[in-house]
Amino acid sequence: MLTMDDLVSRVRTAVSAIPTGTIATYGDVAELVGCHARQVGRIMAAEGADLPWWRVTNVRGELPAHLLPAARARWDDEGIPFVPDAPGARIASCRADPSAWVARLPREFPTGG
DNA sequence: TCGCTGACATCCA
């Protein structure tokens, strides 16, 4: 049984494991923790304050306007390009390798199987 | 204790 607390814990673990300088999508995280992408967004909004949330974007590599200023600063720090004219380019060039990302997770991390 | 409704940092045609 996957409770909300379990889900929060998994999301926190998964997001924390995203390698520096790379980004993942809500869908990636959702698939990894075994829930819907939208659920990840809810958790990030509520519990993601102390996580590298700027490494988690939507499928287009974008974030809501109220987060963009802070996210851009983080992306700049980590060498992640901000490409306002071609947001897809960022997600394409900086998306974390799932294998490398998942490898950073603890063995105990339940991926659903 | 339900059932409806609105809000959310999503995704797709």
Added chain:
DNA sequence: CTGGATGCCAGCG
């Protein structure tokens, strides 16, 4: 941009 599909939570009666 518009409209529908998904999952979960919070507020109201």
